[in-house]
Amino acid sequence: MKKPYVFITRKLSEQIVSSLKEKYDVNMWEHESTPVPRETLLNEVKKATALITMLSEKIDEELLEAGRNLQVVANLAVGYDNIDVQAATKKGIAICNTPDVLTDTTADLTFALLMATARRIIEAAEVVKKGEWKSWSPFLLAGHDIHHKTIGIVGMGSIGEAVAKRAKGFDMNILYHNRSRKPEAEKSLGAKYCSFEDLIQQADFIVCLTPLTPDTKKLFNREAFNKMKKSAIFINASRGPVVDEKALYEALVEGEIAAAGLDVFETEPIGADHPLLSLQNVVALPHIGSATRETREAMMQLCVENVDRVLSGKSPKTLVNKAWEKQKV
C-alpha cells in the first residue's frame, strides 16, 4: 500500500523527522532559511496527507482546497493567524500548534527584550565595539529602571503569565488585560486586572502578547500611544499587525512614548530601510521569541507527534480547531 505523504515546508532536524520516515513518505523543503515558494507548496499539497508548516506560509482556502487528501496541518508555532482555521474545519482538516513547550523560552526573550530596551543594552554594546567609549560619565547611556516599575501585560495567556512571574522577581507592580480574568495569576503573582485604557495609561512597560485576530488588529494605534506615559516603553512579542507601525513611529519621534522593543513586525522580514529601524530608541529582533535549540526541537517533536497521531486515527496532543474532534466522532 502507498504510504501517506507528509510534506514539511522547511528543512528541520533530520533526527526528529526520521521517526516519521519509518511510517510515511516524507519530503522536506530543502532550505532552512528561505521559505518554500507558493507554487511549490500548491503542488506538494495536492499529494499530501499531512503538512508541517511555518508561520511564513499562508494556509488559506485555496491551499486547503488543493489538498484533496489533506488530514492535518501542524504549524511550528503557537500562533496560527497564518491559517484559515474555519476553512480547515469545514474540510475536516485538523490544525495543530505548539503551545506550552515554548512558554518559558518566549517569556525569557520577552523579558530580555524589555531589559535590553530599558537599559539600552544593544546601543551600549555598539558603543564599546565601535571604540566610541571615551570615559565613564554620569549619564552615559542612562536608561530606565525596571525594578519596582509597573508592567502592563496585554494578553495574559501562558506566555503572559510567565512574563508576569519574571516581573514579580523584579518587584514590579503587575497589571494585565485579557478577555477573561486569571484568578490564579491574581492570587499567586499579585497581578491586577484592568481595562485596556487603564493599563496603557498606568503602565511604565506595556507588553503586547495578544494573538492576532480581527479584534486585535492595530489595537496599538495612535490613540493608544498618545494615552501612554511619555516615559512608557512598548514591547511587542506577539504579532506585528497588532500594532499600527506608522503610529508607533510617530509616537516615538514625537516623544509620546520613550522607546520600543520589537520582536515582530507588520511585514516580516522588515526592510532594512524601514523608518522604525532608523530610531535609536528602537530595539528590533528578527522574530526569535521561541528560538532556542531546545525549544525549537521540542516544537518540531510536537509537530511530528501530532501528525503521527492524526494519521494513526488518534487525537493530536495540541489541537487548535476543537470542532474537528466533534466532527470525527
Ligand code: GLV
Ligand atoms: C511564534 O511567533 C509563535 O507563534 O510560535
Ligand code: GLV
Ligand atoms: C559604577 O560602576 C559605580 O561604581 O557606581
